[in-house]
Amino acid sequence: MTELVHLDVAAGVATITLDSPDNRNALSAQVRRELLAHLQTAIDDSGVRVIVLGHTGRVFCSGMDLKESRGAGAQNQGVNEIPAILERIWASPTPVVARVAGPARAGGVGLVAACDIAVAAEEATFAFSEVRVGVVPAVISVTVLPRLLPRAAHELFLTGETFDGPRAVRIGLINSAVPAVDLDAEVDRYVEMLRLGAPGALAATKEMLRRERPTALGAQFAEMQELSARHFAGEEGQEGMRAFAEKRRPSWAQAE
The missing domain is CATH 1.10.12.10 (Lyase 2-enoyl-coa Hydratase, Chain  A, domain 2)
Incomplete structure (x- = not known):
């Protein structure tokens, strides 16, 4: 089976990459399993100073894999794994930086919010699309709501409206939105600052x-x-x- 989430460690930085572009990096069962395992490996490695969560392809993460979820019982919808992933990022003693070069939706926004630092390309878009498919953004609210301005949370959770990187900065979801060509440099800037901390x-x-x-x-x-x-x-x-x-x-x- 081809791995869909990769872990690379170099110079004290663990880079975890979602690599399921044909599926818009949706949180399929395999992606959830591999992401959780790689997060734990990076956290357990005493030589890792910073974790960077990124992606291949045009989309950062489209949220839950809805094809897998159709007709599935709750135990098959990641209700246990998604909270575990978000908590692993949120509670990680090692700082976690999100590198967002493309759209994030639903559970993908939950991943971004769980990270300590989030950097996105200006043209990257975000949306809490759950209500538009008849579900509730309940699990991701645990990591998202502490980040968002309350008025923006009500608006965006209830409408499912798409918003861009600059607005994500204004409402507290991410730290920085930069032109796509500057994304890696901005991520590196945060990584180097974090490496200065004990x-x-x-x-x-x-x-x-x-x-x-x-x-x-x-x-x-x-x-x-x-x-x-x-x-x-x-x-x-x-x-x-x-x-x-x-x-x-x-x-x-x-x-x-």
């Missing part, structure tokens, strides 16, 4: 960003003070301060 500090910062905030500020300050002190005194914090004093790059940011 792996443990990045993982802890991601965990902090995911936490629900206590209502009492005192409790929140106490928790954050303990987190800060632990990393100041930790190996990475001490190495970072030594490197700053010695005017050199810290060990984790040395050239590969």
Whole structure:
């Protein structure tokens, strides 16, 4: 069986590529299975500093494979695998960057939203098309709604309207929309910035960003003070301060 999702690791960057262009990179059972496995492999690799999720072909990801879903029971529609994939990206201690050169629809937008950083070509388009085929964007809402402005979420979830990269930036779905010729350079810019961060500090910062905030500020300050002190005194914090004093790059940011 030909692999439909590829994993390549070089210079501390794991590139995961959706490669099912004939199917518009739809989330078929095989794609879901391979994507989940490659994500876990990249996360488990201590040498991987950044994960980049990209694609071949014109389309980033068209969402669930509707041909497979017709007449299928819930257990055959990816209701277990899709949440697992989104959670694996969202909770990954390793930063994940989405490289979006073409359209993303439905579950494909969920993938984009789950990533820490998302960069798209200006002409890439997005849509929550679920209501137009009689379903609800329920699972992807878990990763999408924390990103979107509330008014835009209501509009776009309910209408299914298509929108472009610049609007995706304005409503918080992606970080940057650039001309297609500049897409790889913009992805590389984010990757290089992320590689300057200490792996443990990045993982802890991601965990902090995911936490629900206590209502009492005192409790929140106490928790954050303990987190800060632990990393100041930790190996990475001490190495970072030594490197700053010695005017050199810290060990984790040395050239590969």
